[in-house]
Amino acid sequence: MSRRLHVAIVGATGLVGRELLRLLEQNDFPLAGLRLLASSRSAGSRLPFRGEIIPVEETTPSSFRGIDLAFFSATSAVSRGLVPHAVEAGAVVIDDSKAWRLEPHVPLVVPEVNGDTLAHHQGIISTPNCEVTPLVLALWPLHQRNPVRRIIVDTYQSVSGTGWAAMEELRQQVRSILEGEECTPQVYSHVIAFNVFPHVEDFSDDGYTKEELTIIHETRKIMGDPQIAISATCVRVPVMVGHSLAVHVEFAHPFLPEEAREVLREAPGVKVVDDPSHALYPTPLMAAGGDYALVGRIRRDASSERGLALWISCDNLRKGAALNAFQIAQELLARNLI
Incomplete structure (x- = not known):
């Protein structure tokens, strides 16, 4: 250098x-x-x-x-x-x-x-x-061990993904609602304070938003596998910084949660935070200001013998x-x- x-x-x-x-x-x-x-x-x-x-x-x-x-x-x-x-x-x-x-x-x-x-x-x-980065950070090392066949991902995206104006609108709406005043949304289609809505970017003719289609296409490109089946739902939430993802992933073969944790503990860019008995799991506040995709709630997917479920949080402005x-x-x- x-x-x-x-x-x-x-x-x-x-x-x-x-x-x-x-x-x-x-x-x-x-x-x-x-x-x-x-x-x-x-x-x-x-x-x-x-x-x-x-x-x-x-x-x-x-x-x-x-x-x-x-x-x-x-x-x-x-x-x-x-x-x-x-x-x-x-x-x-x-x-x-x-x-x-x-x-x-x-x-x-x-x-x-x-x-x-x-x-x-x-x-x-x-x-x-900014949601694709933590998703592939978590799934790529698992994919190397046991090929990914299908991904269902739901994202919970903070307002900083939209920019300064959205962050200020959230602040103002929180104050207004707590003071009993009316809120008129300017940045989003709905009030974001104390609310969530499944609308990130414009809708396409097939019912998916452009953000959801972005996740599908970009994940396939980065992982080098256009055959991975992917479905996504993107949700805007009243969080300032930090996106979270609920991920259900199906592999070619069964994958034990314990094995997945060991793989992810060695993965670059990933930090495992997974002790629910002590209320330890990733949150946007925990991820904000950090440089890792935090992964937890790693468990067997009850709907698939070859599946795992996991939860990811990541600072969308930094690593995202x-x-x-x-x-x-x-x-x-x-x-x-x-």
């Missing part, structure tokens, strides 16, 4: 962008320079970094001259429009949006699972949806997004791919 890189962060003022900035500051990443980029609305703001104050610039097609590595944490439309300019300027792009994830020539990477696919990048690398992108950058350096 002797080479020092000129790095840009697109979407630097957003939740994931700020988390990336913290990771760069907290770790000994070989920086030669750092450019913070955002929309015209955020341009002109200033962010602290390693004792300095760095101005945020508006992102334009010419923003990437001299940049070696560009982290994109923006909308799909922004990524579609600007990522090609960054690549043309010579940067390697790690993109957090869904714009490029399912493109055949773009690696979709969780380093602990399929880091080898980075060798095939053509300038763009995608990070998966920023940390995974940062680890991809570290892996690129370690493999001399940048």
Whole structure:
């Protein structure tokens, strides 16, 4: 890791962008320079970094001259429009949006699972949806031991997955309801405080939301098996940070819960928290601020002799997004791919 890189962060003022900035500051990443980029609305703001104050610039097609590595944490439309300019300027792009994830020539990477696919990048690398990352972290080591045949996953997604406005709306709605006042939702279709609803992203004609279809397609791509049967239901919950997943997985052969725990205890990026008799199991609060997919409630699936049920919680802003992108950058350096 002797080479020092000129790095840009697109979407630097957003939740994931700020988390990336913290990771760069907290770790000994070989920086030669750092450019913070955002929309015209955020341009002109200033962010602290390693004792300095760095101005945020508006992102334009010419923003990437001299940049070696560009982290994109923006909308799909922004990524579609600007990522090609960054690549043309010579940067390697790690993109957090869904714009490029399912493109055949773009690696979709969780380093602990399929880091080898980075060798095939053509300038763009995608990070998966923030629920897919903890799902594959937990299932990949089990899949290596006993092939996964079917996955049913229900997600419980925090409002930070939507952004700053959703977090503030939750705060305001909680205050309003406790004070007996009316709530009018702005960010979501329904009031989120003291409520849950099975609606994350728009609905498709088949009744699934785009988020649910994303989980299906991205999980298959990362695990390298288009034949895995998957069904997903995504639920928005009144939690600030941390997504959770209830997972029922069927394998080629029976899998003892004790064996699965042993496999997961050795798995990178995973921490087993599984002692229900002492009320120890993953929660979003426990996962928030952490770097692991927490896995617990590991038990036999009562509906299938070849199945297991488990519960996962993970910080959607860190390992679900920023940390995974940062680890991809570290892996690129370690493999001399940048």
